[in-house]
Amino acid sequence: MANLLWLQGGACSGNTMSFLNAEEPSACDLVTDFGINVLWQPSLGLELGDQVKTILEKCISGEIQLDIFVFEGTVINAPDGTGEWNRFCGEPMKNWVAKLCDAAQYVVAIGDCATWGGIPATAPNPSDSEGLQFLKREKGGALGGDFVSKAGLPVVNIPGCPAHPDWVTQILVAIASGRGGDLELDEFHRPKTFFSSFTQTGCTRNMHFAYKVSTTAFGQRKGCLFYDLGCRGPMTHSPCNRILWNRQSSKTRAGMPCLGCTEPEFPFFDLAPGTVFKTQTVMGVPKDLPTGVDKKGYMKLTAAAKNASPAWAEEDIFVV
Amino acid sequence: MTQNVQDDDGSGAKDGLSGDDQASQRRMIEDLFEGGLETQVDPFPETDKEFSKLLDQLRELGPEDLREKLVVSGWKLTPHGEDEMRCQECMYYLVHKRWCDLPELDLPAEPEWWCRLWRI
Structure with a gap:
């Protein structure tokens, strides 16, 4: 006992x-x-x-x-x-x-x-x-x-x-x-x-992340939430997409950007207006890049991914 | 119900727009520039605060305000800057639909074009 x-x-x-x-x-x-x-x-x-x-x-x-x-x-x-x-x-x-x-x-x-x-x-x-x-x-x-x-x-x-x-x-x-x-x-x-793994590990939007297709509005099922809506999944250590919530889903699966709540800095940017649900950028490049990726590599990766992107990546592939 | 249609080149067109409508909008943009349209390429919105201000301006425009949309967004028909920034690498660009998916713009675009709402 x-x-x-x-x-x-x-x-x-x-x-x-x-x-x-x-x-x-x-x-x-x-x-x-x-x-x-x-x-x-x-x-x-x-x-x-x-x-x-x-x-x-x-x-x-x-x-x-x-x-x-x-x-x-x-x-x-x-x-x-x-x-x-x-x-x-x-x-x-x-x-x-x-x-x-x-x-x-x-x-x-x-x-x-x-x-x-x-x-x-x-x-x-x-x-x-x-x-x-x-x-x-x-x-x-x-x-x-x-x-x-x-x-x-x-x-x-x-x-x-x-x-x-x-x-x-x-x-x-x-x-x-x-x-x-x-x-x-x-x-x-x-x-x-x-x-040790990331919130992104197991996210159903990973294919959209890979091909650099962005979700541009809440409720869209296509696209990745990292590029525009402030998702911190690629930089946050948690098993949210491996050990699902209510055995059903996760924030990102449901279309809600990860807020990075398992990291010490949470809430990020001291909740300054305009920093929540919006990817922070400097000269068009995200301030916080996926863990381990530098700016140069990120830009090269984006160019290659966009060039290789298949047509289905621009569609909502969830037909339920 | 809207359905995707096929462009002349076989790529999917933007949802809800026929290939002809899309081509017509594209032509309108090119015509405006051929007619000497000057857009506000500078300043580039360095931070999100500045970016948001541009979005706020765009939201005040009606769907028919094509000219003003292009002006506010600093639209260009060529790559921009030393790094040759262009739509092709922009997060909002749908390469197969050849479309800018930023809701405040929602316009046809070509890979070699650019605007100051570019982000990677």
């Missing part, structure tokens, strides 16, 4: 909602089939007030072994570094987070806010928010760059806005079944099993 405690800081509960939609395994399966004992979770816990505080204190003292501490939402430091804007069980949440992270075998940050600050930490970051071990791309965060939990791992970051339920359940199952030590993390502490 693995004891799990889940708390929320500066959060919208989106990751909890996503987690509760998990299937195979479901949140219930985690308890009945995988031996996860949920000590408390904001949307599931029955305890209130002092009862919750007692659970937290027992985890910190070691009276209850805390195997997995899950945190959702930012660590709020305002005002003036006190964290008083986000109080929980009688003290700033940031204090609870620090003590619980020290007590936990594994610490798992779920969603962009907990991993690197996400939307709340967007400039001017009025709540002085940060993630557990990162603030955007900068390592450090609330726990410091050198933090490792008792099991010897840094915070396991599962980003996303929200994170896909399968990413969450599979990591929790891995830890609960004693395979936490097998987790390989990338430079941003994301499990490589999910975050």
Whole structure:
């Protein structure tokens, strides 16, 4: 059995909602089939007030072994570094987070806010928010760059806005079944099993990307969303087109540009007007090119692809 | 229901337009330039903000404002600049339909033409 405690800081509960939609395994399966004992979770816990505080204190003292501490939402430091804007069980949440992270075998940050600050930490970051071990791309965060939990791992970051339920359940199952030590993390502490490939990997629009045919308006099924509508699929590490949402689809399959929500910079360009759903260009060339491609190579590739483009690439090939 | 028709050269024409209509529009564009039409080739919209402003101007035009569309977009019948930028490599260009698919323009185009809404 693995004891799990889940708390929320500066959060919208989106990751909890996503987690509760998990299937195979479901949140219930985690308890009945995988031996996860949920000590408390904001949307599931029955305890209130002092009862919750007692659970937290027992985890910190070691009276209850805390195997997995899950945190959702930012660590709020305002005002003036006190964290008083986000109080929980009688003290700033940031204090609870620090003590619980020290007590936990594994610490798992779920969603962009907990991993690197996400939307709340967007400039001017009025709540002085940060993630557990990162603030955007900068390592450090609330726990410091050198933090490792008792099991010897840094915070396991599962980003996303929200994170896909399968990413969450599979990591929790891995830890609960004693395979936490097998987790390989990338430079941003994301499990490589999910975050080595790109959002574009498996996208149904890949042929249009290859032949440089652009979607020019929302709702079009032909074309690639990267060239004009700001899709970040070629630069974003996520398995959104390998592990489908609701087992059905993904943003890009449904015609919605990827917003790059598993990357530390999300939301990109600080949400400045005109930067969302519009590919940012300099002199007609995208500012952000597909990962690993330089400008010269991109221009050569485009010329070759346009020359080779077949007629069907200009049509809507989905006839349903 | 609209259907694609075949151009004289066998390529698909733009949806909803017959090959003749498309050829006629193309001819109109060429005639305007032969008549001395001057378009606003400069400044090139360096950033998206400037690009968006041009799109806003184009959206205010009616579908029949061909001349004004060409002027605002800085349309040319030759490649542009040191890099020889041309429609052929532009993201909005449909090479088989020989068509500019940017909704605000939505005009026939030739591979060697260019306008300042070019993007790759």
